[in-house]
Amino acid sequence: MTGRPTGSSLPGVAIAAGGLLALAVVRARLQAGGVPAVPLSAGYGLAILALAGLAASRTTAVPRRRASGSQPIPAETAPTAAPGGRTPVTPGAVLRAPVGELWRTPTRVPDRRERDALLLGVLLGLALLLPGALLLLSGAIPRGAGLAAAFPGWAGAVLVVATAEEVLIRGVLQPRLATTAGAESAIVACALLFAAIHVPLYGVQALPLDLGAGLLIGWLRQRTGSVAACAAAHLVADLGGWFLP
């Protein structure tokens, strides 16, 4: 796990968790009112990214080293801690933090370790699709009924939403919780939050599936230290939902 807070990370965690749940409820209400899905989803994803930046800026748990621990992050990718250990909450810090969380060093080509992490993420995304593929092949449930012309816009919204959720939950919350509660507790807590934010829109029937996916992606974060790998797994699983039941 990356990052070691030098102070309490609870304010940021509370902001992120509460804000995310509130956003999910608001979004579900807007959706029920007939607001078009794609722009609403993209706006929701960007709001989560802003929340991630705010939460990261409210804590001192900004990782200073890459997952491998071998190379420090460039100074400009890590927000500067103010005297007293707290990162100042400035608009710039809020905007920078999600990018830094997703990919610590965007200025260079990913090394082999990071490519392996991404590959593992893609494979796990395919594993998440496997049960649905089996159901489709068995004829138990029909293929999803999406409108082909809507796919590009929908895929773009999925890209934003999936990445945003991973940046906030696995990128910001999980390492901060891990330092205070332990890695396993952090994985479970983040998986529960991940499942909970889907309930307002999809109902409790979606909870077991999303809880399982959250545990798996949480392990991926713990194993690889890569948020980009988590986003890749999430994205593959989501995009496959267009073609599978």
Add this chain to the structure above:
Amino acid sequence: MTGAARLGLAGLALVALARLALPGAPPIYDSAPIPAPPYNYASPPPDLRSSNKAPASGSKTFRLVGGGNQVGTAETADQQMVVYFNEGILTSPGATTIVVKIEPATDPPPPPAPSAMVGNDYRITALGEPGDLPVTLKGSAQVLLQVPPVNFSSVRIYYDSAWHSLAMTVEPPRVNVALDHLGDLAAFEDPTAPYQHSGTPVNWLAIVDSVVIAAALLVIVVAVVRRRRAAKSRDS
């Protein structure tokens, strides 16, 4: 094996179990619902007549095992109606298979006053084969019914010469209901009851969303470009 790895394996097992045990549950892991295709009307409104496609029918043959059907769905080809039958809830003594048909009705029963029918009336029938034998539904069949993007207040099933209201869960643009009888299924708008759903697009919100998205993407791109430049100048 570490505790985290055990949690990961448990997660994978939970995904598989949840997906297989709750096949009707949404398969999506984030919050971007798949946009629905335009509604296909049996009797389209005048302004949609030129672009409207006729609604599709569908049928499914269920093999009987131990007197009951195997788990499965029957759905129309355009997916405007999907009916999920749990294992063993369809029975037809003497039959080896049951054929379930879903057809958009061209002669729907008159709606109960003062309601007006919204969208299509779908007729769900089932016969045991061979011999066109009667079929009994023992338990509830789950239905996902797509509704057009207009107000509606109830979903009803027609059997025994009367419309019967159903409890429903609205998941726009679909409604989930549980059937304990087969018959004609349709959504209704009752002017005396509050509406449950409006599919009318809110264009101003879409515009605001688009502007916010464009602005945020611009900020991110600018931030990344500035960081790359800073890194290059530092390296050189």
